[in-house]
Amino acid sequence: MAEPFDVIVLGSGPGGYVAAIRAAQLGLKTAIVERELLGGVCLNWGCIPTKALLRSAEVLNLMRHAKDFGLSVAGAIEADLEAVVKRSRGVAKQLNQGVGHLMKKNGIAVFMGEGRLEGPGTVRVTAKGEDSVLNAAHVIVATGARPRDLPAAPPDGQRIWNYRHAMTPPEMPSRLLVIGSGAIGVEFASFYNDMGAEVTIVEMLDRIAPVEDDDISDFLAQALTRQGIVIEAGAKVEAIDVRGDGVSATIRDSAGDARTSECSHVITAIGIVANTQGIGIDDLVDFDGGCIAIDPYGRTRTPGLWAIGDCTPGPWLAHKASHEGVTAAEAIAQELGRSGADPHPLDRSNIPGCTYCHPQIAAVGMTERAARESGREIRVGKFPFIGNGKAIALGEPQGFVKTIFDAANGELLGAHMIGAEVTEMIQGFVVGRQLETTETELMQAIFPHPTISESMHESVLAAYGRALHI
Missing domain, CATH: 3.50.50.60 (FAD/NAD(P)-binding domain)
Structure with missing residues (x-):
């Protein structure tokens, strides 16, 4: 039964x-x-x-x-x-x-x-x-x-990896090709680069981390490039030839030119x-x-x-x-008639996203591009970590917080961050959006000093021409 x-x-x-x-x-x-x-x-x-x-x-x-x-x-x-x-x-x-x-x-x-x-x-x-x-x-x-497999490169766990293989690698890659620059691709690129591999990221779209705000994508590309990662945006991997001791990949760049890249291993991170x-x-x-x-x-x-x-x-x-x-x-x-249940529908617009590469990325709500395309008049504030005492003391002065407001009513439309500890900070803006907070409440909130979170406050002030430390 x-x-x-x-x-x-x-x-x-x-x-x-x-x-x-x-x-x-x-x-x-x-x-x-x-x-x-x-x-x-x-x-x-x-x-x-x-x-x-x-x-x-x-x-x-x-x-x-x-x-x-x-x-x-x-x-x-x-x-x-x-x-x-x-x-x-x-x-x-x-x-x-x-x-x-x-x-x-x-x-x-x-x-x-x-x-x-x-x-x-x-x-x-x-x-x-x-x-x-x-x-x-x-x-x-x-x-x-x-994981979604790339037809040209089905994972074999030896030379071609998906995220599961990349977490328990049979060996340390010397030259690593990462296909895809979403959160999974960027995180593994960051990890293996820090561990000593030569890393190249290939992204089909015109910028890496393409779901992020344009400013975040640009800053991330610059930061990863400084760390030694090679970034090829607007490019496509057309063929992969696995040999005993490595992989040969045919990459067509944004100009339409094809070249061959030799690497020891490939990680495919093109979605699920x-x-x-x-x-x-x-x-x-x-x-x-x-x-x-x-x-x-x-x-x-x-x-x-x-x-x-x-x-x-x-x-x-x-x-x-x-x-x-x-x-x-x-x-x-x-x-079923049980007490204590109080379901609320999911609000997809208020789901934060975090990427744990170095530097970290965190965001919630609209990007600046999406906000402008919505036809709204907006105010945008941006505050760099170089103006934040705690970030400098930590040796992490590279990064910024960006906030986007509806100019008509002060609604916080979106918040985007890149830099140290931002994945721990984004929840402040998530709660603010959940409570339908406007710029007034955020300006009047007292942020503890010294913390990197003060950059959140300063970005709100900057959107209204009131930033104090830049």
């Missing part, structure tokens, strides 16, 4: 496990199905372990600049790639175990195996050749996504593909660009079937998935 639940969550990434926890908190009998590791890609192979790698690279970079801080380091400064990767995997393992603890704490039944819907409300789980059938009034699909195949949903949902179409609460067109996270339309970010998980769980609890 099928085991009954109120909610079954298919996938245990940052959307799935958070949805399961919130459902359990609301008194729903909840099960979660996971085919590989609790925590999904983000915790085990994405967000968390990559940040551990980048932290090691950051420390290495600081050690190389010890003299700038009045310090001396005895002996040669070397990177042990095997040890760096081992630390990263240890961090992922610790957090994977933490998710398991959270499942037990909240009384969530965990089924390890391949899950497939056999109609609305029924999930078959296959593990080691044995099947279990689960039933629930509601099912949340949180199956995530996988939603994991929607083979899970029994084809006749139950509509699709939007290969993703599961949902309403702002996560509902699909089939009653009782929900979807969240990277298998739904973007942005494809862990924090967006977690937020969607809470929203869907609360909407389900409300439908």
